Amino acid sequence: xxxxxxxxxxxxxxxxxxxxxxxxxxxxxxxxxxxxxxxxxxxxxxxxxxxxxxxxxxxxxxxxxxxxxxxxxxxxxxxxxxxxxxxxxxxxxxxxxxxxxxxxxxxxxxxxxxxxxxxxxxxxxxxxxxxxxxxxxxxxxxxxxxxxxxxxxxxxxxxxxxxxxxxxxxxxxxxxxxxxxxxxxxxxxxxxxxxxxxxxxxxxxxxxxxxxxxxxxxxxxxxxxxxxxxxxxxxxxxxxxxxxxxxxxxxxxxxxxxxxxxxxxxxxxxxxxxxxxxxxxxxxxxxxxxxxxxxxxxxxxxxxxxxxxxxxxxxxxxxxxxxxxxxxxxxxxxxxxxxxxxxxxxxxxxxxxxxxxxxxxxxxxxxxxxxxxxxxxxxxxxxxxxxxxxxxxxxxxxxxxxxxxxxxxxxxxxxxxxxxxxxx
Amino acid sequence: xxxxxxxxxxxxxxxxxxxxxxxxxxxxxxxxxxxxxxxxxxxxxxxxxxxxxxxxxxxxxxxxxxxxxxxxxxxxxxxxxxxxxxxxxxxxxxxxxxxxxxxxxxxxxxxxxxxxxxxxxxxxxxxxxxxxxxxxxxxxxxxxxxxxxxxxxxxxxxxxxxxxxxxxxxxxxxxxxxxxxxxxxxxxxxxxxxxx
Numbered sequence: 001x002x003x004x005x006x007x008x009x010x011x012x013x014x015x016x017x018x019x020x021x022x023x024x025x026x027x028x029x030x031x032x033x034x035x036x037x038x039x040x041x042x043x044x045x046x047x048x049x050x051x052x053x054x055x056x057x058x059x060x061x062x063x064x065x066x067x068x069x070x071x072x073x074x075x076x077x078x079x080x081x082x083x084x085x086x087x088x089x090x091x092x093x094x095x096x097x098x099x100x101x102x103x104x105x106x107x108x109x110x111x112x113x114x115x116x117x118x119x120x121x122x123x124x125x126x127x128x129x130x131x132x133x134x135x136x137x138x139x140x141x142x143x144x145x146x147x148x149x150x151x152x153x154x155x156x157x158x159x160x161x162x163x164x165x166x167x168x169x170x171x172x173x174x175x176x177x178x179x180x181x182x183x184x185x186x187x188x189x190x191x192x193x194x195x196x197x198x199x200x201x202x203x204x205x206x207x208x209x210x211x212x213x214x215x216x217x218x219x220x221x222x223x224x225x226x227x228x229x230x231x232x233x234x235x236x237x238x239x240x241x242x243x244x245x246x247x248x249x250x251x252x253x254x255x256x257x258x259x260x261x262x263x264x265x266x267x268x269x270x271x272x273x274x275x276x277x278x279x280x281x282x283x284x285x286x287x288x289x290x291x292x293x294x295x296x297x298x299x300x301x302x303x304x305x306x307x308x309x310x311x312x313x314x315x316x317x318x319x320x321x322x323x324x325x326x327x328x329x330x331x332x333x334x335x336x337x338x339x340x341x342x343x344x345x346x347x348x349x350x351x352x353x354x355x356x357x358x359x360x361x362x363x364x365x366x367x368x369x370x371x372x373x374x375x376x377x378x379x380x381x382x383x384x385x386x387x388x389x390x391x392x393x394x395x396x397x398x399x400x401x402x403x404x405x406x407x408x409x410x411x412x413x414x415x416x417x418x419x420x421x422x423x424x
Numbered sequence: 425x426x427x428x429x430x431x432x433x434x435x436x437x438x439x440x441x442x443x444x445x446x447x448x449x450x451x452x453x454x455x456x457x458x459x460x461x462x463x464x465x466x467x468x469x470x471x472x473x474x475x476x477x478x479x480x481x482x483x484x485x486x487x488x489x490x491x492x493x494x495x496x497x498x499x500x501x502x503x504x505x506x507x508x509x510x511x512x513x514x515x516x517x518x519x520x521x522x523x524x525x526x527x528x529x530x531x532x533x534x535x536x537x538x539x540x541x542x543x544x545x546x547x548x549x550x551x552x553x554x555x556x557x558x559x560x561x562x563x564x565x566x567x568x569x570x571x572x573x574x575x576x577x578x579x580x581x582x583x584x585x586x587x588x589x590x591x592x593x594x595x596x597x598x599x600x601x602x603x604x605x606x607x608x609x610x611x612x613x614x615x616x617x618x619x620x
Contacts, residue, residue: 287497
């Protein structure tokens with residue numbers, strides 16, 4: 001119920017995606033008449049605003065109502081097993097506000113209280129254990145910022161340019177500061193002597209929801225940086241993100257980040273669950289498929305200008321802003337092209353990014369009003385350079401569904417309107 | 425690694441482990457005793473599954489197709505079903521038993537699950553209509569695409585060739601737009617349906 005279909009199957013679906021060109025304002029110059037917003041007393045400078053008792057827990061101001069999750073109905077058979085998209089086009093910095101961070105469920109977002117929560121560790125351990133939520137809060141905790149990217153992010157774009165907006169092409173991602181207990185701490189509490197040589201062992205992790213979303217993770221990763229997280233961006237996880245406890249699997253595909261985590265089983269082989277056989281396997285052109293493609297490779301996208309973020313201020317200074325990330329470690333460099341990849345300039349990083357976390361980049365340019373073909377190209381600490389879509393397709397064909405980390409192109413016309421395109 | 429020292433958590437009861445640890449490994453470990461035949465499976469399937477998956481497991485609307493699609497994996501539009509794609513039968517038993525029917529997961533008996541899996545095998549022309557699947561003959565089943573998967577080979581096929589200093593100037597002679605999303609025009613109005 002979550003296959004991402006190719007364009008040919010839905011050509012009957014027609015909607016208007018036209019984005020009006022913004023008004024073009026001139027560069028800094030003298031204004032003929034004084035601005036009444038300055039010369040006339042405004043209400044907000046005279047009357048009072050709302051009191052501190054008005055909003056115990058606030059939402060964004062109403063003028064930001066377009067900065068919300070969106071879904072694309074035709075992508076899936078049911079909104080219960082489906083995806084929505086983070087409004088990355090409108091965000092800045094690197095931390096994703098939890099309230100608009102994307103969701104992906106296989107049997108809906110469930111409501112599980114801390115009192116009802118139980119976590120079981122069983123299988124090849126010395127002593128199978130049950131933890132309550134309160135137990136988890138008594139163990140030494142860590143804080144880390146990581147991106148969670150759905151394996152299918154950009155998956156609809158394999159066969160061509162399809163969805164018109166960075167939110168839709170790249171928005172199955174969020175980036176939060178997690179607080180939690182390393183999984184290795186819990187495994188040590190249960191004791192791994194019964195597992196024998198742990199190098200050949202796996203953990204099978206599953207959620208409390210009906211889909212369970214069971215996945216197998218090699219023990220080496222489980223003992224490395226996997227977190228059993230109960231806070232994100234300072235507060236409890238949101239219901240839709242796994243409240244009260246989720247798994248955080250740094251750098252690896254989002255499906256492994258099991259929400260409402262209820263059980264960790266040490267096994268001597270991969271379970272071969274539905275989510276690692278039928279789904280989250282990547283079909284090659286010859287019909288064979290890759291399995292266990294866990295890591296999300298280096299990737300980037302320009303978030304503005306982009307189809308949902310046209311240039312409305314005319315020629316002159318322009319901020320090109322974007323995100324880069326890599327499941328292999330830190331982003332070391334991002335290059336930006338304005339001519340579809342003929343010439344590249346190295347952008348600056350907003351700040352040095354954390355490992356396996358979103359990194360903001362900027363290129364500040366003087367736009368002369370000519371059309372542009374904007375691209376960004378990420379590099380990570382392993383020296384890996386983000387490939388073009390053609391490079392990826394040369395290796396994998398067009399039916400991989402998952403793991404599309406290609407270079408994205410936005411065509412920006414002379415009016416400043418941007419469009420999702422592919423280039424030669 | 426020896427036992428931890430925080431003394432947090434308690435020992436799990438056998439009943440608790442039995443209730444939650446129901447996964448089935450590719451070699452059949454984890455299967456409960458039981459059996460089911462194709463005929464019974466058809467009755468259960470029509471009753472509990474066919475409204476989404478079709479009477480013959482062929483799929484309704486956008487819902488998953490469970491049967492057919494053999495030898496289409498290299499086609500432009502592969503049809504990935506239990507028969508054509510799934511490498512292990514254990515996955516079908518495990519997933520159906522744990523997470524189906526959609527909206528009423530966990531309600532099937534072990535014998536019902538055996539019967540449904542037998543019917544899906546029949547729908548995929550893997551067995552005859554008098555076939556009985558049980559915990560005893562489960563391991564004998566061979567899947568059509570069991571050899572169709574390779575371990576992630578990006579390190580050899582991709583990383584090696586893409587870990588090079590990239591071109592910065594005169595990287596190609598010219599650039600043309602070859603595809604435009606606005607021609608396809610499938611982005612939702614106003615950028616999509618709000619889910620707030």
